Amino acid sequence: MPGISWVLASTSASEIGDIERFATPKKLAGSTGLCPIVRQSGNRDVRGPLAKNGPKYLRWARIEAATPACRNARYYERWRNWQRRPVGTCRLSQVGAFAASRATWILRIPAASYCPSVPAVRRAVRIFTDAEMRRRLELVSRGLQERGVEVAVLHTPDHVYYTTAVPLLSAWGRPMWAVVWADGRVAIIGAMIENETMERYAWADEIRAYDDEENVWSASLRIVSDLIEGHRRTPRRIGVERRFLAVDTRDALAGLIDAEQVDVADILFQARLIKSDEEIALLQLGGEIGKIGANAFLEALTPGTTELAIAGHAVAEMNRALGALHPDAATSSYAYCQLGEHTLSPHRHPSSRRLRPGDIVALNVFPVVWGYCMELERTYVYGDPTADQRAALTAATEAFDVAKGLYRPGKSIAELHAEATAVLELAGFGAYVRHGTGHAHGIMVGAAGREELGELRSYNPGIVRPGMVNSIEPGIYLPGLGGFRHSDVMVATEDGARLLTEFPVDVAL
Numbered sequence: 001m002p003g004i005s006w007v008l009a010s011t012s013a014s015e016i017g018d019i020e021r022f023a024t025p026k027k028l029a030g031s032t033g034l035c036p037i038v039r040q041s042g043n044r045d046v047r048g049p050l051a052k053n054g055p056k057y058l059r060w061a062r063i064e065a066a067t068p069a070c071r072n073a074r075y076y077e078r079w080r081n082w083q084r085r086p087v088g089t090c091r092l093s094q095v096g097a098f099a100a101s102r103a104t105w106i107l108r109i110p111a112a113s114y115c116p117s118v119p120a121v122r123r124a125v126r127i128f129t130d131a132e133m134r135r136r137l138e139l140v141s142r143g144l145q146e147r148g149v150e151v152a153v154l155h156t157p158d159h160v161y162y163t164t165a166v167p168l169l170s171a172w173g174r175p176m177w178a179v180v181w182a183d184g185r186v187a188i189i190g191a192m193i194e195n196e197t198m199e200r201y202a203w204a205d206e207i208r209a210y211d212d213e214e215n216v217w218s219a220s221l222r223i224v225s226d227l228i229e230g231h232r233r234t235p236r237r238i239g240v241e242r243r244f245l246a247v248d249t250r251d252a253l254a255g256l257i258d259a260e261q262v263d264v265a266d267i268l269f270q271a272r273l274i275k276s277d278e279e280i281a282l283l284q285l286g287g288e289i290g291k292i293g294a295n296a297f298l299e300a301l302t303p304g305t306t307e308l309a310i311a312g313h314a315v316a317e318m319n320r321a322l323g324a325l326h327p328d329a330a331t332s333s334y335a336y337c338q339l340g341e342h343t344l345s346p347h348r349h350p351s352s353r354r355l356r357p358g359d360i361v362a363l364n365v366f367p368v369v370w371g372y373c374m375e376l377e378r379t380y381v382y383g384d385p386t387a388d389q390r391a392a393l394t395a396a397t398e399a400f401d402v403a404k405g406l407y408r409p410g411k412s413i414a415e416l417h418a419e420a421t422a423v424l425e426l427a428g429f430g431a432y433v434r435h436g437t438g439h440a441h442g443i444m445v446g447a448a449g450r451e452e453l454g455e456l457r458s459y460n461p462g463i464v465r466p467g468m469v470n471s472i473e474p475g476i477y478l479p480g481l482g483g484f485r486h487s488d489v490m491v492a493t494e495d496g497a498r499l500l501t502e503f504p505v506d507v508a509l
Contacts, residue, residue: 004061004065008061008064008065011057011058011060011061011321011324011325012058012061012062015055015057015058015061015324016028016055016058031054031055032054032055032058032059032062033050033054033055033059034050034059034062034063035050036048036049036050037049037050057292057320057321057324060292060295064291126165126201126203127165127167127201127370128165128203128278129278130203132276132278133165133203135276136162136163136271137163137180137184137186138184139270139271140152140163140180140267140268140271141180141181141182141183141184143264143267143270143271144180144182144239144264144267145182147237147239147262147264147267148237149182149235149237149238149239149262149264150181150182150235150236150237150238151179151180151181151182151228151231151235151238151239152178152179152180152181152238152239152240152264152267153177153178153179153224153228153238153239153240153253154177154178154179154180154239154240154241154268155175155176155177155178155240155241155244155245155249156241156244157169157171157176157371157445158272158371158443158444158445159178159241159265159268160176160177160178160188161371161443161445162268162271162272162443163178163180163186163268164178164186164188164202164203164204165201165202165203166188166190166194166197166198166201166202166204167197167201167330167370167371167445168190168194168197168445169330169332169371169445170332173216174190174191174193174194174216174220175190175191175216175217175220176188176189176190176191176194176220177189177190177220177223177224178204179224179227179228180239181231185205186203186204186205187204187205187206187207187208187227188202188204188206188207188208189208189209189210189220189223189224189227190207190208190209190210190220191209191210191211191212191216191220192209192210192211192212194209195207195209206227208223208227210223217249217252218252221249221252221253221256222256224253224256225253225256225257228257229257234257234258234259235257235259236259236260237259237260237261237262238257238259238260238261238262239261239262239263239264239267240253240261240262240263240264241263241264241265241268242261242262242263242265243263243265244265269451269452269453270453272442272443272451273440273451273453273454273465273467273468274465274466274467274468275442275467275468275469275491276467279372279442279469280467280469280491282369282370282372283369283372283374283441283442283469283489283491283500284500285325285326285369286367286368286369286372286373286374286500287367287374287376287489287500287501288321288325289318289321289322289325289333289367289369289374290318290365290366290367290374290375290376290501290503291376291501291502291503292317292318292321293314293315293317293318293321293333293335293365293367293376294314294363294365294376294378294503295317296313296314296316296317296318297310297311297313297314297335297337297363297365298363298507298509299313300313300314301355301361301382301509302355303354303355303356303357304354304355305354305355306350306351306352306353306354306355307337307338307339307342307350307351307352307353307354307355308337308350308351308352310337310350310355311334311335311336311337311350312335312350314335314337314365315333315334315335315365318331318333318335318365318367319331319333322367322369326369329369329370330370331367331368331369331370332368332371333365333366333367333368334366334368335350335364335365335366336348336349336350336362336364336366337350337361337362337363337364338350338361338362338364338483339353339354339355339356339359339360339361339362340353340356340359340360340482341482342362343360343361343362343379343477343482343483343484344477344478344479344482344483345483346362346364346377346435346475346477346483346485355382356382357382357383358381358382358383358384358386359381359382359383360379360380360381360382360389360481360482360483360484361379361380361381361382361509362377362378362379362483362485363376363377363378363379363380364376364377364487365377368444371443371444371445372441372442372443372444373441373442373443373444374441374489374500374501375441375471375487375489375501376487376488376489376501376503377473377485377486377487378486378487378503378504378505378507379393379396379483379484379485379486380507380509381393381509382509383509388478388481389481389482391427392429392476392478392481392482392484393484394427395423395424395427395428395429395476395484396424396474396475396476396484396485396486397486397505398423398427399420399421399423399424399474400420400472400473400474400485400486400488400505402419402420402423403416403419403420403437403438403456403472403474404472404488404490404497404499406419406420407464407470407472407490407492407497408464408492408496408497409463409464409465409466409492409493409494409495409496410463410464411463411464412463413455413456413457413460413461413462413463413464414457414458414459414460414461416437416456416464417436417437417456417457417458417460418458420437420474421433421437421474423474424474424476429476429478432476432477432478433474433475433476434475434476434477435473435475436455436456436457436458437456437457437472437473437474438455438456438470438471438472438473438474438487439451439454439455439456439470439471440453440454440455440468440469440470441454441469441470441471441489442469454468454469454470456470456471456472464492465492466492466493466494467491467492468491468492469489469490469491469492469500470489470490470492471487471488471489472487472488472489472490473485473486473487473488486505487501488500488501488502488503489501
């Protein structure tokens with residue numbers, strides 16, 4: 001159906017329910033709240049804004065589908081003829097959404113057929129398919145073999161999740177370990193209170209749990225040691241995430257296993273850099289949820305409203321949307337709202353600071369689906385911008401557009417960053433650049449969340465490759481004025497790139 005793919009289709013199906021309860025297409029279209037308020041008296045006919053009755057997310061899905069639907073030959077002439085009507089006016093979004101609602105009823109597509117053929121999003125127990133987990137373990141095992149490492153002991157939540165499919169979104173001081181052998185076998189060790197989580201989601205040959213009767217690091221390390229010592233023979237070389245492992249923990253491991261410790265974190269980073277179709281499906285879902293959160297953020301912008309209330313409303317709506325689109329998923333989504341001078345700190349958590357006319361508004365929403373984090377960020381001015389605000393925002397937007405245009409396979413990462421920064425320097429804002437042009441997206445749970453190979457920074461010698469997923473977010477921060485930054489997430493394809501977080505940058509507040 002023109003304008004509708006699996007996310008909008010799934011949303012529509014869950015909101016409509018049994019489509020047979022609508023007797024006609026007109027009845028279905030009317031239930032969406034996309035009809036204008038009509039006030040008539042004698043020869044007077046006044047058409048107001050949308051009625052907005054009916055399901056909120058169904059209305060959102062119809063409007064999202066409107067623009068591509070109206071451009072499609074199937075609906076274009078109908079829209080043009082409707083637009084020429086002598087009485088009242090009709091917005092493109094209203095006509096396109098109305099046509100999409102009528103088409104949905106006419107097609108009467110069963111709800112099951114709306115679901116995408118992406119197992120990672122629809123599996124009830126395992127988050128990822130067996131094929132996906134085998135792919136990951138093959139990449140890691142090959143890297144261990146090439147380095148002459150017989151077994152790796154991984155402890156960061158991101159890499160444990162990547163190799164076992166167990167998402168430890170909140171550790172609460174209790175470590176979880178993955179033991180990965182070079183022959184592809186894997187074991188997971190976690191706290192007893194995580195036992196059901198491990199049994200439900202783990203893609204592992206063995207699951208071990210420890211209790212709280214002794215120090216959790218000592219207890220878990222002893223199980224790691226027992227597993228390795230019981231495997232044929234003691235290895236000569238074991239892999240660890242050396243850069244993230246505390247010195248005392250590393251020493252304790254060395255006291256239990258007499259083997260050379262080799263840093264293998266880079267093997268995991270290399271494997272994670274290129275996302276699979278199942279990972280991209282989760283990130284794409286996060287992008288759609290991010291757009292819902294961004295709309296909710298703007299909806300909450302009224303004079304006197306606090307940063308906390310605005311961010312809270314955005315998070316609540318993202319969680320509601322995730323519940324509708326992916327009921328089985330766990331989330332740790334969050335949002336930042338920074339107003340005025342607070343925009344100078346882009347990771348500042350929201351406070352009780354209240355919105356005032358003339359404020360710079362930093363919109364930051366971060367939908368997280370099964371540990372896969374997305375982001376959508378925009379900078380606006382609440383009211384008429386000053387000349388200084390307009391100049392800074394114009395420069396940031398231009399650098400943002402240039403960087404997105406440069407993001408494609410084969411492009412040097414360092415050059416992409418340099419060319420985006422050059423736009424800001426040419427506009428006179430070079431001294432106010434405080435960070436790189438973007439970073440990789442994927443699993444972002446713990447210390448390993450930032451994938452160094454995907455950082456869009458001057459020191460990175462890499463190139464953009466198909467399957468990479470990156471934020472694009474050049475920014476400038478002017479003391480006494482504020483911070484200006486937009487951020488979109490893009491996935492590199494074989495012949496270009498695809499935007500996952502399309503959202504307006506020029507909203508008038």
